Amino acid sequence: MPDAACGPLILGASGQVGYFLLQRIGADARACSRRIPPWAGPFTAGWQPLDLWKDTWPSPWTQLISAGPLDACVAWLERSGPGALRQIVALGSMSAVHKQASPSQEERAVAQRLREHEQRLLAFAATHAIQCTMLRPTLIWGAGLDHSLTPFARRAARRGWALIPSGARGLR
Template sequence: MTVLVSGATSQIGRFLIARLALTGVPVVAISRRPQPPQAGVQWRTGDLKTVLAADLNERWRAIVSFSPMDAWADWLEAQAVAPAPRIIATSSMSVVTKQGSAQSDEQQVVARLQYGEDELARQAARLGMAYTLFRPTLIYGAGVDRSLSPIVARARRLRLFPIPMANGMRQPVHADDIAQAVLAALESDAVDGKVLEIGGGERLDYMQMFRRVHASLGGGALPLYLPLSALRLLAALLPRARGPVSRLQQDLIADNRALVSLLGVHPRAFQPDASTWTPMTPEQARARLGGGAR
């Protein structure tokens, strides 16, 4: 029976549809833009509502969403019958770590995430669907993230790599490890109705994380160490930097104990190389898996 994947071209989606295809599970994948053919995957082009309206009579083995949760919650609210026995979706640890932000845009992010979590859970329960929500930390691995990969791209152009001298702990998690957690959740009722945090297999401070990213480039960009005083001055001059700078000394980490005990998933340590920052297509993700699961 088919698994529907929303947000299939996201960094997690690229690894998940590769793993589903490799295990022989048929996939219907939603993308806003046309995608090249991929074995085992039926692509549906359009936004979520358009695709679901066209496939309204379909019933799937499960729904996996890397799209905004509120969009799914709103769609489920209009349904009288469950479209699948199970839905698995990703939220973000930002719902916890940005709770105290003084920036209105970040408050809006938290509010949207919290609404999405609460309403998706409510609608799933109303329809009798099992649900599992994952809250990842900083995601990397497919070269399409909006956090570390843009910094790498800029450093390669400018030949200068900024390294903030901050001590807040970070726990970057590889997109493929989240994909593996989703696969495990598809086969387990132990995580029904649960919200699971998922971070990488290693915690390191902010400066150490940036040093590893810089080392992964293999030269070509000089390190530029930025003291906290300079970053705080930047935040005073640039309002949009205030939130990120205010969290440089804050620990943004996850508790993986439930993930490990319930699903047996052990995320990898943070060991990037130059290829980590190169954008990867779903087919390349499948090739990188070497024809089978890691």
């Protein structure tokens, strides 16, 4: 088990939200991910390897920011216990609400899983007297780490225009 620092433990730190969080919080945070991303550069001392699906150690930190997959965070917390946690901020998704009535069975299943894991996290927090805040963003991009919107935006910027099909009838 790693030693605790005064800042928060950040799960999913190698993603887009983690990228910006680490720039704001800096060295006070302990960044966790299965692997240290290439953009971490020389600042890898604050990184803790952690596989949320396999590893088990109770958190010596009092603050947790979950910026990665919510289901993995919940699985790790339920397996490891509360440790010293007193406050959790976790990212969910507005898809938990907006995709409930989707014509796509797969999207409805995603919405159901998101709601289930939100409820499990809130129940875990309540059971252990931990303050918990769920955030439900709609779209996260900007660090250039995604493989959907960023390539589209880059192509549009290079060309000076974006191709949008006139008959597009997407599920969003």
